[in-house]
Every structure is written in C-alpha cells, then in structure tokens.
Amino acid sequence: MTSPRRTTYLDHAATTPMVPEAIAVMTEELARTGNASSLHGSGRAARRTVEEARELIAEKLGARPSEVVFCSGGTEANNLAIKGLYWSRLEQDPACNRIVFSSVEHHALLDPVTWLAAHEGARVDTTPVDRQGRIIVDALREAVESDPASVAAVTTMWANNEMGTVQPIAEVVAIAREHGIPVHSDAVQAAGYLPLDFGASGLDAMTVTAHKLGGPVGIGALVIERDLQPTPLLHGGGQERDLRSGTIGVPLIAAFAKAMEVSVDHQAESSARIEALRARMVDGIRRVVPDAIINGDPDPGPQHRLPNIAHVTFPGCEGDAMLMLLDAQGIECSTGSACDAGVPQPSHVLLAMGYDDVAARGSLRFSLGHTSTEADVDALIAALPAVHDRALAASQVRSTFDGTVRSAS
Structure with a gap:
C-alpha cells in the first residue's frame, strides 16, 4: 500500500x-x-x-x-x-x-x-x-x-x-x-x-x-x-x-x-506569526536563489502589504515549469499567470506593474496561512535550488528553438 x-x-x-x-x-x-x-x-x-x-x-x-x-x-x-x-x-x-x-x-x-x-x-x-x-x-x-x-x-x-x-x-x-x-x-x-x-x-x-x-x-x-x-x-x-x-x-x-x-479574534497574533514565517521564507529564497526578485511592497504592516503573501520572480525561468517541479516534490504554490485554454498567459497584474511578458511568466506566489509552519518553509527552501536549476536549464534549452511547438504523433 x-x-x-x-x-x-x-x-x-x-x-x-x-x-x-x-x-x-x-x-x-x-x-x-x-x-x-x-x-x-x-x-x-x-x-x-x-x-x-x-x-x-x-x-x-x-x-x-x-x-x-x-x-x-x-x-x-x-x-x-x-x-x-x-x-x-x-x-x-x-x-x-x-x-x-x-x-x-x-x-x-x-x-x-x-x-x-x-x-x-x-x-x-x-x-x-x-x-x-x-x-x-x-x-x-x-x-x-x-x-x-x-x-x-x-x-x-x-x-x-x-x-x-x-x-x-x-x-x-x-x-x-x-x-x-x-x-x-x-x-x-x-x-x-x-x-x-x-x-x-x-x-x-x-x-x-x-x-x-x-x-x-x-x-x-x-x-x-x-x-x-x-x-x-x-x-x-x-x-x-x-x-x-x-x-x-x-x-x-x-x-x-x-x-x-x-x-x-486571533488576527493580531496570527498575523505576527505568519509575518515571521514569511520573513524566514523570503530570506531563505534569497539565500538559495540570489537572483530571485521579491515583488510588491517590502514594508510590513496593514498600510503596506498582507503578511502572508510572497510574490517572487525567478529570472530566466518559466513559472509554470517551476510550479510543476515543486509539485512533484509535494510543494504546492501558484503562478502569477492565468491559464487560458491551456495556454500560459502573463499575469495582468504584473503587466500593469510594468513587468514584461517574460518576467510576468517567470513568477510564483507563495502564500501562508493558519496551518503553515517553519517545516513548510524549510521544505520549500530545501527543494528550491534543484528545482530552480532544472527550470533554468529547461528555459535555456527552449530558448535555442524558434518557439514553434510541434506535437508528437
């Protein structure tokens, strides 16, 4: 079994x-x-x-x-x-x-x-x-x-x-x-x-x-x-x-x-705990993938940003590829892109913020909640280097082609 x-x-x-x-x-x-x-x-x-x-x-x-x-x-x-x-x-x-x-x-x-x-x-x-x-x-x-x-x-x-x-x-x-x-x-x-x-x-x-x-x-x-x-x-x-x-x-x-x-009723203590987890996650991402870009407002607090969301761009990578590679390791997150009829589209949010199509497609959103733990964050950080390397290599290989995708038959 x-x-x-x-x-x-x-x-x-x-x-x-x-x-x-x-x-x-x-x-x-x-x-x-x-x-x-x-x-x-x-x-x-x-x-x-x-x-x-x-x-x-x-x-x-x-x-x-x-x-x-x-x-x-x-x-x-x-x-x-x-x-x-x-x-x-x-x-x-x-x-x-x-x-x-x-x-x-x-x-x-x-x-x-x-x-x-x-x-x-x-x-x-x-x-x-x-x-x-x-x-x-x-x-x-x-x-x-x-x-x-x-x-x-x-x-x-x-x-x-x-x-x-x-x-x-x-x-x-x-x-x-x-x-x-x-x-x-x-x-x-x-x-x-x-x-x-x-x-x-x-x-x-x-x-x-x-x-x-x-x-x-x-x-x-x-x-x-x-x-x-x-x-x-x-x-x-x-x-x-x-x-x-x-x-x-x-x-x-x-x-x-x-x-x-x-x-x-538990918002104050819960938000403080989750903010600390987010800081641990962001620090870990920056440590293992130094060129990762943390998007949005860097300052914490209710006038700036939510305590539970970290939106990250990985230059040179496809967010969808990283999502699936992380999922294979049991780590579930989301991309910053919408998927229309199976065709990845860049997030309208990132485009509105001034990102180009490539950067908009190369992003992931990691979001925490009331069940999140340090172990969850550490699992992501442990898996990320190998996932990033594979996604980067796949993107570099893909860039050598003319972009035409042909189905096998």
Whole structure:
C-alpha cells in the first residue's frame, strides 16, 4: 500500500483549510433540517442560526447586520456590487455610464467590468498602478474629476491577491465622496489578515468570502449600505434583502460566521506569526536563489502589504515549469499567470506593474496561512535550488528553438 504524499501547502491565498471550530459548527448544522424561510419550528430555528451568524459577521467587520447580504462567494458578491450598482445608477441617469477601477483587480471584478463594457455600453477608466502594485491616486482623481457626474461606481480591491499590496482605500473613498459616487472594495484577500471596519472605512460596499479565512467554499457576503439598492442579478424569493434570491445555506453561513470570529479574534497574533514565517521564507529564497526578485511592497504592516503573501520572480525561468517541479516534490504554490485554454498567459497584474511578458511568466506566489509552519518553509527552501536549476536549464534549452511547438504523433 502506497503511503500518502507529504504535502507542503503554500497556496493559502487560493483557499485556506477550514479551522476546526468552523468544521464543528458546520457538521452540527448539517445534521439539522429546516429552511430558514419556513414559518414552522424548524424553519424558525434555522432563521435564528442565520441571523445570529449575520450579527456576528457584522460585528467583526464593523458593519450593521442589515448590511450583510449572503452570496455564494466573492465572485457573486463582486458581480452583484459592480453590475448592480451600474444598472441602478444608469436607470436613475442614462449619462451615468462610467466605471472607474484599478488595473490589478481580480478576475472576479475584471471580467464583469469587461462584460459591462462589451454588452451594456459601460465606459471604463482603468487606474494605473506603481511598481509595487498600488494604485496611483492622482490618476484616479483625474479620472473621476474629468466628468464625475458620469461615474456610476468606483471599485478598488483592499489588498491585491497576487502581490499582497494594500491599496489606499481611505484616499479612494475621499475622492469619490466629494462627488457622491459609491465605492466598492473587494476585501476577499484582506479579511482575516487585516483589521477591517466597514463603517469607519467610508465604503459603500465590500466583498468578503469564507474560504479565504478558514470557512467553507460556497459562501460569502456583500456588505452594502442599507440605503443602496443595486439591481439584483437573481430573481426569485428575495431571501437576502431582495438583493439576492435563493434558499439560504444555513450550515455554510454558520461556519462562515465561526471562521470570521476565529480569524478576527486571533488576527493580531496570527498575523505576527505568519509575518515571521514569511520573513524566514523570503530570506531563505534569497539565500538559495540570489537572483530571485521579491515583488510588491517590502514594508510590513496593514498600510503596506498582507503578511502572508510572497510574490517572487525567478529570472530566466518559466513559472509554470517551476510550479510543476515543486509539485512533484509535494510543494504546492501558484503562478502569477492565468491559464487560458491551456495556454500560459502573463499575469495582468504584473503587466500593469510594468513587468514584461517574460518576467510576468517567470513568477510564483507563495502564500501562508493558519496551518503553515517553519517545516513548510524549510521544505520549500530545501527543494528550491534543484528545482530552480532544472527550470533554468529547461528555459535555456527552449530558448535555442524558434518557439514553434510541434506535437508528437
């Protein structure tokens, strides 16, 4: 019998394991029956669980319970925010047809904005970023103030999912607020690692999801001010403030709330521990691969970058090759590139930061989480020299050809 492979998981920014407390709550709720919209005893018990979870999540995010709208996850919440706000503002004023957003947004925002431009006539202004992946505030101000009455919404992520760079949310909000423009932020990566206070932030809408902070996949929330009424994407029972229809997933919501509670209550000590692990990892990478480039903001802290992400460029290497070589050693991470129909494409984030195609394809993201240990970091450092040498050699061999790939038959 083959023993299971020891896995070193360094892809927590993609999804992090559920915390035991959330597993326990979800398991207990899965054994219960009751539709939270039903009026009988089981339904009322399910509704009580949902509303208590809503109150807890709101408390931990500095929001009011009525501002928490449960969705299937970050992608749906982002779509509801940007499409819903665009449609509702456009209905009020047909000239209000412009969206301002950053050039480093996750595809969960990039794609719906692109769709609005292609199918709904939206005009899009994309805010550039600096070499650290932080938006250039003056460029954002210029875009907004060129014609503020035409801007339906501004959206800027709280922290970048590839770099970990934290964005100047307060400055973005201040610019938009002067003109009464609603501001949304995708805080999916920030939740659990940075202190978030929706009320104090001045945001009008904010996206969070459970599986990035130790909860289950399939549940998230759009935190949105009560007086905002974006056009719904789904129509049906109107279970969530008439903004989101669908039978409420009670076990998922209960587990989401518990994961939020655990991550926020232990955030300070957890972030400090993970920051120390990141420093150990970065120092080790630089020691064994001296020409490696650590991307993003070098300074720690909630105004600079997330404590758990290290984005690294390995000059002369293909990130996809290094990922597979590391995976063969049981070390799991991610590339800085998206893969479209099996064809590697350079990351739009790195391109926006000024990297060329070659550098953008030669990068890896290592991300830590609540289960990460020194042993995980040390396993990466031990495997990296040989992996780097093999990837570098393969890239040099490939560069001697004309780039045409012929399939064997």
